[in-house]
Amino acid sequence: MTDASGSPPAPERVDGGEPEASARAEASARRAVEAVWRIESARIVAxxxxxxxxxxxxxxxxxxALADALAQWPQAGVPKNPGAWLTAVAKRKAIDGWRRRERYDERLAEIAHDLSQQTPDASAADPWDPDRIDDEVLRLVFVACHPVLSREARVALTLRVVGGLTTEEIARLFLVPVPTVQQRIVRAKQALGDAGVPFEVPARDEFGDRLGTVLGVLYLIFTEGHTATTGEDWMRPELSLEALRLARVLxxxxxxxAEAHGLVALMELTAARFPARVDSSGSPVLLADQDRCRWDRSAIARGRAALGRARALATGAGRGVGSYALQAAxxxxxxxAASVEETDWRAIVATYDALAALAPSPVVELNRAVAVSMASGEGFGPEAALDLVDALAGDKRLALSHLVPSARGELLARLGRDAEARAEFERAAALAxxxxxRAVLLAKAAARR
Structure with missing residues (x-):
């Protein structure tokens, strides 16, 4: 949005010239910039x-434009519509760039032509296309997942630009060094520019393996919102809900x-627990302590229906369900389940067995071990689970993760080995x-003194 001069709307001023007031304004503006970027970045870039x-x-x-906001907002204040402000500033920079490259008139003519093509005209209206999609963010996902890029580059670029994740957060999701992620993103943007990739959803017969990557990045964006890898907040629900919205559109x-329905099912069933996952102060509430009356029953119903569709489509195609449907199961x-104790943990272990066979990963094995610890009978329970977790301790992909020591701490605590449990919780907290x-892990360590 711009005013009559074409400039972005003026932000509200923040009074106060004292150093402390200035520092507070700068910190407040930085938080606002970070929040806006997390929420609005995909739509701005699209x-x-x-x-x-x-x-x-x-x-x-x-x-x-983000750099301009960091420079201007501490003094001028945060605009009423920060997303529009960033978009307007970025567009103005684009126009300045075209002027400098003597392409201004050419580009204005192109824009005018595009606008004329968009003028409503019932007699010249395009026929209805059931495959057409006008969601700009989903178009952006398909661009970032173009086959000209490697799968690793597609995922990293989409998480960065669409999910708004930092390179550090992406690196932790992939269990790889930060420079590796940075290189992937830089090379991916260069490759897209060199290939002249259009801003569009491909035709159905061009989906190929791009659809699988799109599903994968939506899953990772949802996962980051479900449990944030970094930062002050345990959850970023707006990120998960945006991933769910895009999955529904897809x-x-x-x-x-079938797998698209499986992914929606997984997201719906997981998001159903969001209202009970944090307390009034934003602190985590673990599964065993959650008030299940606060779970969203309508989301559960939608998730189960989507899972039923995934199963029916897979059966009709003569194959088993995919990894997202298994996680949804x-x-x-x-x-x-009415409670943790009444959960069918053996069924969960069996489903993890199928998931590990289909999409093996150390995180799947770790989650399976947790399910083994909760089930009863021979070959189950915390002692059996501890052996499974210990076998994962040497996996280099989990070397910098807090997941293994956190799981070991839980199992050792249940076995009454408090000193060892405390040490594991403290080690996990140091890695989180x-x-x-980190606060939850430290509290668990303190409880074992």
Missing amino acids: TLTRAVGDFALAEDLAQD VALVPRE IAEQHAV QNARE
């Missing part, structure tokens, strides 16, 4: 990509894809990057 026709340039313009685009077991999760 809007700019459509305007300038260049994904890499759009991302650079958005970053430049299902409408590919209604016969695990979430369904939790959703239908999320402040809320």
